[in-house]
Amino acid sequence: xxxxxxxxxxxxxxxxxxxxxxxxxxxxxxxxxxxxxxxxxxxxxxxxxxxxxxxxxxxxxxxxxxxxxxxxxxxxxxxxxxxxxxxxxxxxxxxxxxxxxxxxxxxxxxxxxxxxxxxxxxxxxxxxxxxxxxxxxxxxxxxxxxxxxxxxxxxxxxxxxxxxxxxxxxxxxxxxxxxxxxxxxxxxxxxxxxxxxxxxxxxxxxxxxxxxxxxxxxxxxxxxxxxxxxxxxxxxxxxxxxxxxxxxxxxxxxxxxxxxxxxxxxxxxxxxxxxxxxxxxxxxxxxxxxxxxxxxxxxxxxxxxxxxxxxxxxxxxxxxxxxxxxxxxxxxxxxxxxxxxxxxxxxxxxxxxxxxxxxxxxxxxxxxxxxxxxxxxxxxxxxxxxxxxxxxxxxxxxxxxxxxxxxxxxxxxxxxxxxxxxxxxxxxxxxxxxxxxxxxxxxxxxxxxxxxxxxxxxxxxxxxxxxxxxxxxxxxxxxxxxxxxxxxxxxxxxxxxxxxxxxxxxxxx
Numbered sequence: 001x002x003x004x005x006x007x008x009x010x011x012x013x014x015x016x017x018x019x020x021x022x023x024x025x026x027x028x029x030x031x032x033x034x035x036x037x038x039x040x041x042x043x044x045x046x047x048x049x050x051x052x053x054x055x056x057x058x059x060x061x062x063x064x065x066x067x068x069x070x071x072x073x074x075x076x077x078x079x080x081x082x083x084x085x086x087x088x089x090x091x092x093x094x095x096x097x098x099x100x101x102x103x104x105x106x107x108x109x110x111x112x113x114x115x116x117x118x119x120x121x122x123x124x125x126x127x128x129x130x131x132x133x134x135x136x137x138x139x140x141x142x143x144x145x146x147x148x149x150x151x152x153x154x155x156x157x158x159x160x161x162x163x164x165x166x167x168x169x170x171x172x173x174x175x176x177x178x179x180x181x182x183x184x185x186x187x188x189x190x191x192x193x194x195x196x197x198x199x200x201x202x203x204x205x206x207x208x209x210x211x212x213x214x215x216x217x218x219x220x221x222x223x224x225x226x227x228x229x230x231x232x233x234x235x236x237x238x239x240x241x242x243x244x245x246x247x248x249x250x251x252x253x254x255x256x257x258x259x260x261x262x263x264x265x266x267x268x269x270x271x272x273x274x275x276x277x278x279x280x281x282x283x284x285x286x287x288x289x290x291x292x293x294x295x296x297x298x299x300x301x302x303x304x305x306x307x308x309x310x311x312x313x314x315x316x317x318x319x320x321x322x323x324x325x326x327x328x329x330x331x332x333x334x335x336x337x338x339x340x341x342x343x344x345x346x347x348x349x350x351x352x353x354x355x356x357x358x359x360x361x362x363x364x365x366x367x368x369x370x371x372x373x374x375x376x377x378x379x380x381x382x383x384x385x386x387x388x389x390x391x392x393x394x395x396x397x398x399x400x401x402x403x404x405x406x407x408x409x410x411x412x413x414x415x416x417x418x419x420x421x422x423x424x425x426x427x428x429x430x431x432x433x434x435x436x437x438x439x440x441x442x443x444x445x446x447x448x449x450x451x452x453x454x455x456x457x458x459x460x461x462x463x464x465x466x467x468x469x470x471x472x473x474x475x476x477x478x479x480x481x482x483x484x485x486x487x488x489x490x491x492x493x494x495x496x497x498x499x500x501x502x503x504x505x506x507x508x509x
Contacts, residue, residue: 001039001329005100008093009195011044027053032218034191037103037337038327040375046190049217054226057215061153061180062232064212069150069178076176077127082203083172084120087113094164094195096329101189102163103337103377104291105328116168118461119477123172126482130177138503141496148486150178151258155227157238157248160339161294161398163189164196166262169461169477170237170485175213177485182215182233184223188339193218224248231255235485238262239296242396242422242470249472260484261472262465264396265424267447267456268301270413270439272430273308276453280429281315283455284402287427289323289335289381290457293400294343296471297425297449297457301393303413306406313362313404316383320363323381326372337377338399347379347399353392354401359384365401388416396422410435418446424467425449425456448475 006012029048036043049057068076087094091113099109135144154174158167163185171181185193197216204213217223227233228251237260238248245263252259269287271280287299304312328336338344344367351365365382372378381400386393393403407413417426426447428439436452438444448467449459459465464479466472475481501507 001041001100003100005093005096006043009090009097010198011097011191011195029053029219032187032190034101034189035340036100037339037375037377038100038329040377043101044191046194046218048219049223051226054217054223057182057212057217058153058230058232060212061182061215062212064210065150065152065180067210068180068213071178073127073130073176073178076178077124079203079207079209080120080127080172080176081124082207083200084117084124086199086203087117087120090199091117094192094199097195098163098192099328099336101191102160103328103339104161104294105333105336106331108291109328112162112165115165115461119168119172122461122478123176126173127176130482130486137492139494139500141494141498142500143493143495144491146488146490148177148483149489151234151485151487152179153233154179154181154485155230155233155236156181156183157224157227157236157240158183158185158193159240160186160188161291161296162239163192166239166476167193167196169465170260171214173477173482174485177482179235179485180213180215182217182227184217184219184227187218187220190218225251228252229255231257234258235260237474237476237484242472245472258484259472260474260476262296262467262474262476263470263472264422265296265298265456265467265471266300266394266396266420266422267297267425267427268303268417268420269299269426269456270407270410270417270428270430271302271304271308271312272410272428272432272435273305274432274435275308275429276431277308277312277315279453281312281319283427283429283453284316285319287455287457288402289400292335292338292379293381294339294398295457297459298398298400299427299456300396300401300403301417301420302402302404303407303416304404305413306408309404309406316402316404317362320381320383325368325378325380335381335400337375338379339377341376343398344377344379346397347401350392350395350397350399350401351382351384354384354386354390354403357386357390357392359386359390359392359403361385362404388419394420410438414439414444421470422467423447423469424471425451425459427451427454427456429453447471
């Protein structure tokens with residue numbers, strides 16, 4: 001395979017990132033080897049951060065914050081604008097690396113880099129709009145207002161399935177807010193992180209920004225634990241499984257730190273008897289098989305009105321029969337591999353669990369073998385008819401397994417939709433305005449994202465992204481998510497010659 005994209009990003013196919021380590025600083029850590037799920041080949045190796053170098057990075061970040069916070073926000077925004085331009089110039093190369101190291105389709109790899117570019121554009125405008133409020137005081141000749149200040153060091157723990165985009169959602173906003181960032185990427189996709197660090201480091205150096213505004217630590221769960229326990233890191237933004245999020249929340253909460261958690265999803269689409277079935281099936285198909293089912297917003301459940309159930313089932317089976325599974329860098333393929341063989345084993349175990357509970361597979365799953373599938377990470381997307389109460393249906397499996405179930409009334413469908421521990425994304429397919437509005441009402445979806453006539457995945461950066469319940473409650477990206485990265489301060493100014501007290505209290509001497 002031609003791997004010119006590695007050299008374009010300053011990496012080397014035989015040992016990508018090994019000489020630079022995590023933050024261009026000396027470390028005695030072991031090497032993390034990155035194998036592509038596409039072909040099973042070793043891409044390169046990155047050195048883990050050890051405890052000593054972690055402490056050095058923390059000190060460097062603390063020093064950088066003292067200077068960076070004083071730069072005017074529009075000036076910080078200008079640097080983010082330049083980072084966006086650098087990402088535009090290297091979109092093709094970085095997109096190919098994302099596809100090759102993670103396994104998502106090439107178009108999805110390009111799309112992920114485009115999300116980075118989009119959040120840069122969003123952050124640039126936001127750098128001139130970090131507004132506070134003014135309030136009327138109850139005391140004469142007093143003025144009240146609130147303002148926002150940066151927190152300090154923001155620790156970012158990201159997952160393999162979006163190896164660069166989710167980091168950028170956090171980082172670009174944190175930077176324009178005046179924070180500095182330490183990124184702990186997934187050990188399954190370390191080279192994507194090294195490539196991003198190289199891109200932003202060039203921009204920061206060109207602008208004489210303080211060293212330490214952008215830091216990278218590579219490692220396993222231990223590195224994330226260092227961040228979570230460190231009182232010098234006021235905010236931890238963590239993306240990953242619910243199990244991991246509970247550990248992070250407990251660790252950070254024990255020191256009264258702040259967390260922004262984006263955790264598991266178990267997302268459903270309700271397909272009404274009044275839906276446009278062509279749109280419904282198209283949305284369900286991409287939602288279920290995109291990124292080989294490894295999105296937190298992947299569609300895992302279809303709740304279908306009994307009157308159209310068989311028609312939807314037939315259309316889905318026909319659509320699944322047209323899926324092309326193979327090398328994700330071939331734009332003719334729809335579905336790439338799972339991230340590794342552990343993910344394959346989880347897929348197989350979930351299929352078996354569903355069968356044991358009584359699930360009926362109308363599209364059978366399998367691990368693919370033979371030419372083009374040598375990595376052992378390619379599986380067939382499958383569909384099972386199941387019941388809402390099945391334990392496996394209540395569980396999030398990071399693989400392309402779709403569960404179908406029937407409903408009779410919309411209230412019943414919404415109850416099924418909400419009847420799982422997770423609460424990230426949801427959708428209804430209907431042309432009935434009343435159904436749509438009920439789904440979006442207080443009595444409707446309990447998820448952080450609720451869509452009408454689009455699927456559960458494909459969120460835009462302009463809206464706040466996140467979910468409820470075991471999804472963690474965090475919000476990233478658009479809207480007013482920037483407030484997560486700042487601290488609120490209320491100010492009162494007395495410009496009178498007296499000192500009146502609030503609530504009319506008298507305190508005369």
